[in-house]
Amino acid sequence: MFMSELLLDYIEHLEVEGGRSSKTAENYKLYLERFVEFTNDTYVDKITSEMVRKYRLWLNRYKNFNEEELATITQSYHLIALRGFLNYLSSRDIVSLSPEKIVLPKVSRKQVTFLHYDEVEMLLSQIPLTTETGLRDRAIIELLFSSGLRVSELVNLNRDHINTKRREFMVRGKGQKDRPIFIGQAAADRVTDYLESRQDSLVPLFISYSKNVTPSTSGDYRRLTARSIQRILSSYARLAGITKHVSPHTMRHSYATDLLMNGADIRSVQSMLGHSSISTTQVYTHVTDQHLREVYEKFHSDTN
Secondary structure (H helix, E strand, O other): OEHHHHHHHHHHHHHHOOOOOHHHHHHHHHHHHHHHHHHOOOEHHHOOHHHHHHHHHHHHHOEOOOOOEOOHHHHHHHHHHHHHHHHHHHHOOOOOOOHHHOOOOOOOOOOOOOOOHHHHHHHHHOOOOOOHHHHHHHHHHHHHHHHOOOHHHHHOOEHHHOOOOOOEEEEEOHHHOEEEEEOOHHHHHHHHHHHHHOOOOOOEOOEOOOOOOOOOOOOOOOEOOHHHHHHHHHHHHHHOOOOOOOOHHHHHHHHHHHHHHOOOOHHHHHHHHOOOOHHHHOHHHHHOHHHHHHHHHHHOOOOO
16 A cells, blocks of 8 residues: 555544644644655555665755755654554554664753743742733743643633632643643732733633734634743843743743752652653753752761
8 A cells, every 4th residue: 555545544543542632643744744755655565674764864954945954853753753654554464664663863852941949030020910911921920830831731721720729720731631730829829810800701811912912703812822921921031131041831841840859759740741751851850960969069978
């Protein structure tokens, strides 16, 4: 069978049986279509290690319309998609190259950017609490740091999703997996302050006050977007004199790092972040290494 004949089946399998999001499935489709293009839509039983080797070389030399090359991590995603496709064929007893033949390139870990607690306080101190917009922005940043929410999870929250009295609620994250979210009293209080200032009955937890918002019949037209939250954070970071790149994910990194530096075990942090693999969470052990050295120097007895 031609690869293109089985591609759609695999993408549907990813979403239905694999529980992957539609965005992930869309990305896998793009990556695999590139392999189809490279091989001129070969038969799946004709895929060989040599073909994959040449494909890897093609990916390494690939340039888009802007003459930009593919990052090593992006090349790796292409190969991960291909290996997943071969695994799928194997599960259906369709003859093709063994997925074990796909060796992923070594990818250096990105340096994790996070804010120390005093930097978070500097950020918060720049937010005026005399307006509804300021109350909203304070609630957003407090909630991001207190909960470790992904920005996609944050923007999809509705008023009735969050329980500020119990300070615990559920979100559906990547892979359609539910996980509990816990928040501190300060974050709960800021969200309560913001909601009490609202004069509307709109469903979204965080709404836009921009005059450029176009009304619609959905009732969801004023929901704040991920891009808007990025702009909000960047603006207050500049006002606070923080030179680091501060994004919603920076707040998530800050949340995880703060937990580990205060003694949380990595398995618990993995669960709270919603990581499916411990290897994803282990990136934070690198940023806490210096903290551990400081603890060692301070508390360990030395001989003369």
